[in-house]
Amino acid sequence: MLLIASLLAGLVFGLGLIVSGMANPAKVLGFLDLAGAWDPSLALVMAGAIAVGLVAFLAARNRTVSLLGAAMKLPTARHIDRRLVLGSLLFGIGWGIAGFCPGPGLVALGMGEAKAVVFIAAMLVGMAVFELVERRKPPGIVRTAGGSR
């Protein structure tokens, strides 16, 4: 049941991206181009999504299990650190270069777009690089003075 719900959520999300026009990088770049002929559509996509989301997350906030009985796994982190800011900065630059973020990239891949294959393949490589770097880093090791390298 949870798997079906997951599949449906992905399907509905993808449909929303197509209907909103956000699966089209040209439209996303039209929003990001403030100095050119500006297309404000993306702002309304966010407004529509957040209007629904506000109600949903208010309803989800105090639940201990989901409507299907799954454990609630909503984020609890609150700290704003360098990783958050630098990561978001890199993401924003990549987003501005091609007009693709992960969701629309996957939807365009589902449309069979060859260029979306290139984008998604590179994105997966980028995510794998992150995993490799993070895995190599021993968690919580405190370096001692004059310690070994």
Place this chain on the structure above:
Amino acid sequence: MSIDWNAFTPWSALAGGVIIGIAAAMFALLNGRIAGISGVIGGLLKPAPGDVAWRAAFVAGLLGAPLLYALFAILPKPQIAASEGALVLAGLLVGIGTRYGSGCTSGHGVCGLSRLSPRSLVATAVFMIAGFVTVYVARHVFGM
């Protein structure tokens, strides 16, 4: 700033946004999870037992959405102007950046702002501004 009234599609944007919001609501209330696409995919790269199938199902839904849409209407063709080289660079930056920043337009932008998370507000402001500046530099400084 001048608004491109021919490109602006307020009603489909708003309707599509509401549909995206419904998807995020379903995922939060039914599965108890955040519909953050970079996080869902990223978790597939460090597979843990019992943690793979729901991620794969969500991604399958995203990939299958165009097929479902095409049953009812003519699928709009995405216009991808970026060269292959630019797409590789963009993909690498999006992949690394979303993992370090713990989210993208869906996880921070849609879900995080809906949860009124200060972390997501900062992340969204940073990637929006970075996107604005990148497009400004590419289009109006280098004329690409």
